[in-house]
Amino acid sequence: METADLSHHISRRFNEDLERVRNKVLTMGGMVEQQLANAVTALIEGDSNLGVSVGRDDFKVNGMEVSIDEECSRILATRAPAAGDLRLIVAIIKTITDLERIGDEGEKIGYIASRLATMERPADKYREIKHLGRIVSEMVHQALDAFARMDAEAALRVARQDRVVDEEYESIQRQCITFMMEDPRSIRRALDVMWIVRALERIGDHAKNICEYVIYMVYGKDVRHTKLEDVERDMRDRTSGGA
Amino acid sequence: MNSGATAFVYVVLRILAALGAGAVLGWLAGSFWFGISGALALYLAWNLWQLRALHFWLQHRSVADPPDAMGLWGDVVAQVVRLHRRKRFHKEKLTRLFRELRRSTAAMPDGVVMLDPQGEIVWFNRKAGELLDLSRRADLGLRIDNLVRNPDFVRYLRGGQYSMPVIVRLDTPTERFIAFQLIAYGEDQRLLMLRDVTREVRMEQMRKDFVANASHELRSPLTVVAGYLENFSADPGLGELGAPVAEMRRQTDRMTRIIEDLLELSRFEANDGPIKGAPIDVAAMAAMLRKDVLARPVHPRHVEVSVESAACLIGDEAMVQSAFSNLVDNAAKYTPSDGSVYVRWWSDDAGGHFSVRDTGPGISAEHLPRLTERFYRVDPGRSRETGGSGLGLAIVKHALHRHGGRLEIDSAEGRGSTFTCHFPSDRLLEARVAASA
Numbered sequence: 001m002e003t004a005d006l007s008h009h010i011s012r013r014f015n016e017d018l019e020r021v022r023n024k025v026l027t028m029g030g031m032v033e034q035q036l037a038n039a040v041t042a043l044i045e046g047d048s049n050l051g052v053s054v055g056r057d058d059f060k061v062n063g064m065e066v067s068i069d070e071e072c073s074r075i076l077a078t079r080a081p082a083a084g085d086l087r088l089i090v091a092i093i094k095t096i097t098d099l100e101r102i103g104d105e106g107e108k109i110g111y112i113a114s115r116l117a118t119m120e121r122p123a124d125k126y127r128e129i130k131h132l133g134r135i136v137s138e139m140v141h142q143a144l145d146a147f148a149r150m151d152a153e154a155a156l157r158v159a160r161q162d163r164v165v166d167e168e169y170e171s172i173q174r175q176c177i178t179f180m181m182e183d184p185r186s187i188r189r190a191l192d193v194m195w196i197v198r199a200l201e202r203i204g205d206h207a208k209n210i211c212e213y214v215i216y217m218v219y220g221k222d223v224r225h226t227k228l229e230d231v232e233r234d235m236r237d238r239t240s241g242g243a
Numbered sequence: 244m245n246s247g248a249t250a251f252v253y254v255v256l257r258i259l260a261a262l263g264a265g266a267v268l269g270w271l272a273g274s275f276w277f278g279i280s281g282a283l284a285l286y287l288a289w290n291l292w293q294l295r296a297l298h299f300w301l302q303h304r305s306v307a308d309p310p311d312a313m314g315l316w317g318d319v320v321a322q323v324v325r326l327h328r329r330k331r332f333h334k335e336k337l338t339r340l341f342r343e344l345r346r347s348t349a350a351m352p353d354g355v356v357m358l359d360p361q362g363e364i365v366w367f368n369r370k371a372g373e374l375l376d377l378s379r380r381a382d383l384g385l386r387i388d389n390l391v392r393n394p395d396f397v398r399y400l401r402g403g404q405y406s407m408p409v410i411v412r413l414d415t416p417t418e419r420f421i422a423f424q425l426i427a428y429g430e431d432q433r434l435l436m437l438r439d440v441t442r443e444v445r446m447e448q449m450r451k452d453f454v455a456n457a458s459h460e461l462r463s464p465l466t467v468v469a470g471y472l473e474n475f476s477a478d479p480g481l482g483e484l485g486a487p488v489a490e491m492r493r494q495t496d497r498m499t500r501i502i503e504d505l506l507e508l509s510r511f512e513a514n515d516g517p518i519k520g521a522p523i524d525v526a527a528m529a530a531m532l533r534k535d536v537l538a539r540p541v542h543p544r545h546v547e548v549s550v551e552s553a554a555c556l557i558g559d560e561a562m563v564q565s566a567f568s569n570l571v572d573n574a575a576k577y578t579p580s581d582g583s584v585y586v587r588w589w590s591d592d593a594g595g596h597f598s599v600r601d602t603g604p605g606i607s608a609e610h611l612p613r614l615t616e617r618f619y620r621v622d623p624g625r626s627r628e629t630g631g632s633g634l635g636l637a638i639v640k641h642a643l644h645r646h647g648g649r650l651e652i653d654s655a656e657g658r659g660s661t662f663t664c665h666f667p668s669d670r671l672l673e674a675r676v677a678a679s680a
Contacts, residue, residue, distance in 0.1 A: 023389065030392025037414040141415040148389040149381050 014079050018088060021071050025092050025099075028064040029144040032099050035061065035106040036140060036203065040133035043113035043196065044126055051117060054110030061103035065096045087220055091213040095147065098206040098213075102140060105199040105206075112192050119189055128175065129196060132168045135161065136200045139207040146211060152218040152235060155211035160228055165204035172197045250315045257314065261286055290316075297323075354437040360430075362386045362400060374421060374437055387435065396423055405433075410440060420444040455509035458502045465502065469495040497632075504634035507565060508617075511641040518645050522555035522672045523563055525588045525597065532568055533586065536575045543575060543601070545583035552590035555672040558646045566642035567597060569635040570662045574601035576631070577660075594648075595671045598663040606654040614652060615640040639664070646670055 035054055042051035072093050075081065081089055139161050146155040176190040176197075215223050215231065219238060223231045261282045269278015296310035297320060304327070309320050348355055354371030356364060363386050367377060375391055382390060388397045391413075399409040408424035419441045426434040472492045475481065481488060529548045536546050556563060574584045582602040589596055606614065610621045618633040636650070639662075643650050647667045654660035 023386065026389045026392055027394075027397055030388075030397055031394050033392060033414070034394050037412075138415045144392065145376075145390065148385060151381065 014075075014081075014085075017071075017075055017079070018081075018085060021068060021075065021092060022088070024064065024068050024071070025095060026144060026148055028061060028068065028096060028099055029140075029147070031061055031064065032103050032106065033137065033140055033144070035103055035110075036133075036137055039106045039109040039113060040130070040137065042110055043116060044130050044133075046117040046121060048114035048117035051110040051112075051114030055107045055114075058103050058107040061100060065100040068096050069093065084217075084220075087217050091217040094213050095210050098209045102203050102206045105203050108199050109196050112196055116189065116192055122189070126193070128168070128172050129193065129200070132165065132172065132197065132200050135165055135168065136204050136207070139165070139204055140210075143207045143210040143214070146214045150214070150218055152215045155214035155218075156228065156232060156235065159208045159211040162204050162208040165201055169197055169201040250318050254315050258286065354435075356387060356435040356437070358387055358433040358435055360432065362388055362433075365432075371435075371437060374419075374439060376416065399423060400425065408436075410444065451509055451512050454505060455513070458505040458509065462499075462502050462506075465495060465498055469499060501632040501634065504632040504638060508634055508638050508641060511562060511638065511645060518559050518562070520558040520646075521560065522557055523560050525556050525595075526550040526553075528564060528567060529586050529588060529597075532571045535568070536571060536584065539575060541580055543578040543582045543584050544580060546575075546586070547583065548586045550588045552588060552595065553673075554590045554595060556595055556666060557670050557672055558666075559642075562642040562645065566639045566664065567599075569639050570599040570664070573631075573635055573662070574599045574603065574660075577601060577603035579603070582659075590668075590671055592668070593665070594668040595666040596663055597666075598661055600659065600661040602659040605656045605658050605660050606652075607656045611652055611654065615650065 035057065038050055039054045041047065042054060072089050075089055079085075139158055142154065142158045142161075146152070146158060173194065176194055180187045180190045209224075212223050215221065215235075219235065221234065223234075262279060265278040265280075265282025266275060267278070269275045269281070272278065293310070293312050293316040296312065297316065300307050300310050300320070301323070309324055311317075312320055349368045349370075351368060351370060354368060354374045356367040356371045356375075356377075359365050363384055364377070364382055366383070367375075367379075371377065372379065377390065388400055391397075393411050393413060395409060396411045399405075399411075405425040405427060408422045410420055410422045412418065412420050419439060420443075422438045422440045424436045424438075426436065428434060469492070472488060472495060475488050476485075476492055529550060533546050533548050536542050571584070571586060578584055578601040584602075585598075585600040587596075587598045587600070606621055610619075613619050614621075615636045617637045620633060640650050643664055643666075647670060648665050651663040651665060652660065653663070
């Protein structure tokens with residue numbers, strides 16, 4: 001009787017541990033989303049204070065990463081999780097790395113935005129960057145939603161968005177090159193803009209990575225470096241086979 | 244006697260009658276006990292038959308009709324039927340009520356989400372689903388802070404301070420502002436109300452922008468006018484135009500002051516978040532303010548500064564300076580030259596306090612609640628002649644608000660007034676901490 005009670009107790013505590021660390025990942029995700037939104041707003045509205053504050057607040061995201069990492073190590077060491085639980089922990093460890101990188105890219109955008117705020121603003125008021133920023137923010141948001149809902153299909157949909165980001169990136173790059181050729185005085189600003197667009201494109205990649213971890217977590221299949229079409233077919237086979 | 248007892252008496256009578264008949268028949272047939280036991284066996288068989296019928300009916304109540312029984316059995320059947328009917332009636336009533344409730348909350352213009360003690364979503368209405376992009380199929384049982392991850396909202400949810408709603412900007416899929424209000428009910432359960440306030444927030448922003456832009460645009464032409472007037476007034480050949488030009492100069496000065504104050508106010512308003520700031524030496528600031536008052540051409544005879552705390556205030560120095568100097572200026576302006584002004588800075592468990600007391604005419608109670616409104620005048624004639632902009636106390640209120648503080652006004656006509664700024668204790672830096680750090 002006592003043993004049964006104890007094991008029940010352990011598994012309940014274990015569940016609580018897993019649940020807590022999962023919640024922490026999503027809290028961290030919320031912070032990262034906010035940082036990204038603020039960084040893009042700082043650029044669009046030319047708010048140099050906001051840009052600097054994004055750079056200054058990045059340490060909070062870093063702190064969260066370290067603390068979640070420690071908690072995951074502790075769970076691995078003391079609970080020796082298996083199967084789905086193990087996949088959850090592995091996916092979390094990878095996800096927070098990508099989230100932290102998104103935070104770093106956001107920090108970079110924030111600093112460049114605060115520098116650009118002191119310069120003359122282009123006529124289009126960074127409309128293309130605003131558009132790209134919106135797509136990327138949405139990707140991060142939906143990737144985290146998919147993580148919260150354990151929804152592999154949604155994750156796959158988001159991962160597919162990455163192609164749109166790449167196309168936008170190409171188009172802004174071409175535009176910047178045109179500006180630089182027309183007016184060499186704009187090179188400095190155009191280079192800064194390129195840095196920002198590059199950072200946004202990287203954030204899109206990180207969001208895609210998070211989606212891949214969600215698919216791994218749900219289906220137990222590593223889909224990195226796999227064509228998305230193959231992944232989709234594979235998932236369809238599994239769901240129809242399982243039904 | 245009620246029907247149950249009557250039926251029972253009948254049952255007893257019927258048994259006695261059956262026993263009597265059995266006894267007579269048995270006695271006639273030659274065996275008295277055989278007759279009695281035969282009657283009892285028949286009676287028992289009949290009872291078992293009735294019980295079986297009742298049992299069958301109870302088991303297949305939905306399809307079978309209630310058994311036709313007489314006596315006590317019939318009574319039992321009737322009671323069961325009645326109980327059953329009443330239960331069904333209540334159930335239907337409850338279901339109807341529940342459906343109505345669900346339909347009415349679903350039709351509400353505001354979003355509603357029911358949360359359990361862990362913050363998991365129990366139920367939400369259609370509007371909440373639209374506003375937060377929730378899906379009924381997948382999101383029941385998920386924690387709300389896993390889906391609405393905005394740090395401001397998460398802090399509000401976990402903070403436990405639900406008296407005021409929190410307004411949060413959500414960026415995806417479209418930028419919108421949503422006011423969240425949590426209501427605790429039952430045992431640790433919570434109701435989350437949400438409302439789309441995007442329009443209100445945008446209007447407020449437009450108003451602020453308009454005031455800031457208008458003041459800014461008015462400043463340049465005014466500077467030109469003021470410059471010419473200054474030149475004219477220095478000209479000795481003005482003759483009878485001298486007095487009007489002097490008056491025009493006074494009025495342009497006043498207009499400049501109003502615009503400066505408007506700009507300052509909109510600068511304070513531009514950002515609503517609390518400010519971090521740096522330690523401010525309140526004692527030095529108070530001493531400076533005293534000097535400023537004594538430098539006025541007409542000033543109260545007595546200006547006393549008492550600093551009772553060595554604690555520093557943490558905040559934006561320009562903003563705090565503006566707030567304090569507005570209060571001290573007001574006191575100096577409204578106090579006659581034989582009156583006194585007392586400035587005091589002290590701290591206690593509740594936080595830091597900066598008060599300015601004067602022996603001026605005081606303010607009657609009906610004006611107190613509206614005193615910090617923009618351009619509110621207690622006595623329009625009088626304040627114009629003292630040359631105030633009508634924005635001073637609005638600036639004070641905003642500056643304090645940004646520091647998490649509040650303004651307390653205590654005044655009565657003929658008794659003078661006391662304006663006290665209260666700052667929370669986390670805005671204080673104690674001297675010994677500052678010294679050891």
